[in-house]
Amino acid sequence: MSAFRTSGPARAGQYAALLAYLVFLAFPFLWLVSTAFKPAAELGSLHPTWIPKDPTLENFRQAFDEQPLLRAAGNSLFAALTAALVAVAVATPMAYVLARRRSRLTAAATGWVVVSQAFPFVLLIIPLFLILKNLHLINTLGGLVAVYVVWSLPFALWMLTGYVRAVPAELEEAAAVDGAGRLRILVSVTGPLLAPGIVATALFAFITAWNEFFFALVLLKTPEKQTLPVVLTHFLGAEGVADLGPLAAAAFLATLPSLVVFAVIQRRITGGMLAGAVK
Numbered sequence: 243m244s245a246f247r248t249s250g251p252a253r254a255g256q257y258a259a260l261l262a263y264l265v266f267l268a269f270p271f272l273w274l275v276s277t278a279f280k281p282a283a284e285l286g287s288l289h290p291t292w293i294p295k296d297p298t299l300e301n302f303r304q305a306f307d308e309q310p311l312l313r314a315a316g317n318s319l320f321a322a323l324t325a326a327l328v329a330v331a332v333a334t335p336m337a338y339v340l341a342r343r344r345s346r347l348t349a350a351a352t353g354w355v356v357v358s359q360a361f362p363f364v365l366l367i368i369p370l371f372l373i374l375k376n377l378h379l380i381n382t383l384g385g386l387v388a389v390y391v392v393w394s395l396p397f398a399l400w401m402l403t404g405y406v407r408a409v410p411a412e413l414e415e416a417a418a419v420d421g422a423g424r425l426r427i428l429v430s431v432t433g434p435l436l437a438p439g440i441v442a443t444a445l446f447a448f449i450t451a452w453n454e455f456f457f458a459l460v461l462l463k464t465p466e467k468q469t470l471p472v473v474l475t476h477f478l479g480a481e482g483v484a485d486l487g488p489l490a491a492a493a494f495l496a497t498l499p500s501l502v503v504f505a506v507i508q509r510r511i512t513g514g515m516l517a518g519a520v521k
Contacts, residue, residue, distance in 0.1 A: 332395060
């Protein structure tokens with residue numbers, strides 16, 4: 243029997259609020275898909291429709307002709323994939339220490355990780371820009387990767403700490419009693435149990451970097467280095483008028499990788515958050 247009971251009207255109100263929220267979330271994507279397949283005549287119509295009357299792929303052809311989408315997608319893929327791998331490699335041992343070593347230092351470190359999530363982009367970009375300039379990493383994908391690692395590391399650390407705490411310490415103690423060393427315990431006992439969390443964290447860091455715009459706009463100057471979110475802004479004219487059809491088509495293609503990855507990992511992300519919450 244559930245510990246929480248709700249009346250019929252209250253339950254109906256909850257479902258109505260949930261439905262309204264889902265519609266609100268889905269509206270931008272549905273509009274994007276509809277616009278991407280509409281011909282120019284329908285895009286300028288005073289009576290827009292959800293389903294294109296004469297769907298076309300012309301917007302996709304124009305998008306590839308007008309902007310280097312494949313090169314930009316390659317830059318985004320390199321930056322996002324590298325940042326995700328580095329973030330997980332750095333965060334995993336740190337999360338293990340925070341989860342297993344209880345002290346004032348680890349408590350302070352955990353608190354700082356949580357507080358750092360509240361920092362706005364503008365607060366970080368100035369010191370990061372100066373550091374990258376001194377390292378001659380401005381306008382390089384390597385510099386952008388370093389920024390993405392710094393940006394995604396706190397959340398990756400928080401997620402992995404929850405996964406580590408979800409692994410019973412008694413398993414490690416039993417392995418130690420059987421004569422296993424610390425390294426063997428980490429590799430043979432804890433490591434396999436953390437694998438789902440590591441994968442989920444890496445994919446989350448990948449999505450964050452793939453969708454990131456502000457840092458890429460500030461740090462990358464030459465067109466050859468720009469990432470996909472920055473290139474999408476080129477469909478806006480000098481007067482701020484959007485080339486709507488190609489822009490929607492390019493944005494739709496840029497959204498697909500994130501949707502696919504998130505569809506794969508959403509259960510594991512939820513599991514990781516809950517693992518941290520119930521401890």
